[in-house]
Amino acid sequence: MSCFMLAKWNGLPRKDWMQAALAGLLHDIGNAKIDKSILNKPTKLAPDEVEEMKRHTVLGYQLLKNVTAINEGVKLAALQHHERIDGSGYPLGLGSDKIHPYAKLVAISDIFNAMTMNRGYRNATSAYVVLEQILQDSFGKLDPAYVQTFIEKVTQFHNGTIVRLSDDRIGAIVFSDRSHPTRPWVSVNGTIINLTTERLLYIEEIMSGTDISN
Numbered sequence: 001m002s003c004f005m006l007a008k009w010n011g012l013p014r015k016d017w018m019q020a021a022l023a024g025l026l027h028d029i030g031n032a033k034i035d036k037s038i039l040n041k042p043t044k045l046a047p048d049e050v051e052e053m054k055r056h057t058v059l060g061y062q063l064l065k066n067v068t069a070i071n072e073g074v075k076l077a078a079l080q081h082h083e084r085i086d087g088s089g090y091p092l093g094l095g096s097d098k099i100h101p102y103a104k105l106v107a108i109s110d111i112f113n114a115m116t117m118n119r120g121y122r123n124a125t126s127a128y129v130v131l132e133q134i135l136q137d138s139f140g141k142l143d144p145a146y147v148q149t150f151i152e153k154v155t156q157f158h159n160g161t162i163v164r165l166s167d168d169r170i171g172a173i174v175f176s177d178r179s180h181p182t183r184p185w186v187s188v189n190g191t192i193i194n195l196t197t198e199r200l201l202y203i204e205e206i207m208s209g210t211d212i213s214n
Contacts, residue, residue, distance in 0.1 A: 022070055023103070027106045058079065159173055159175070165193070174187045
């Protein structure tokens with residue numbers, strides 16, 4: 001998910017859009033200083049490896065701090081993109097008012113991209129399950145206004161959109177409830193499945209925007 005689009009959608013000034021994009025591109029630059037055996041480990045990291053991995057935030061800031069072509073927000077995004085608005089993040093445990101807006105955008109983008117990609121130790125998670133996790137994290141972890149805009153923009157379902165559900169059934173969206181943006185109603189062979197009540201099911205994949213019979 002592009003931080004350029006997140007900045008634009010959330011009403012940041014035009015001058016910030018490209019800098020926010022650079023924040024998204026450069027936020028993990030500190031990984032260049034982390035041991036490759038940790039970065040490429042196919043299984044979950046041990047506690048000491050997790051602590052080493054966390055250093056990429058400070059290392060990234062140090063690499064960028066003297067670069068004049070980028071603004072301070074890009075540098076702070078490298079340092080702060082794992083901070084959380086309730087102070088539970090790292091490396092400094094900052095609260096919301098101390099976290100730069102670019103870092104808040106990168107945090108959302110980073111979670112979405114990481115969870116929807118295949119990893120050596122786990123398969124990619126459905127984008128719509130990830131969106132629900134991000135929505136849940138907006139209660140204390142991620143900036144709620146940025147999260148709301150993000151989810152509204154990426155779940156603009158249209159009636160007739162063909163989806164594959166988590167049980168591999170294929171159907172067409174017939175109604176989208178904006179209060180539950182990741183859980184529309186889906187018609188499967190004439191049966192309406194309301195995903196707001198069928199909580200064990202979720203959208204696995206958007207297949208097309210045409211009717212299922214075509």
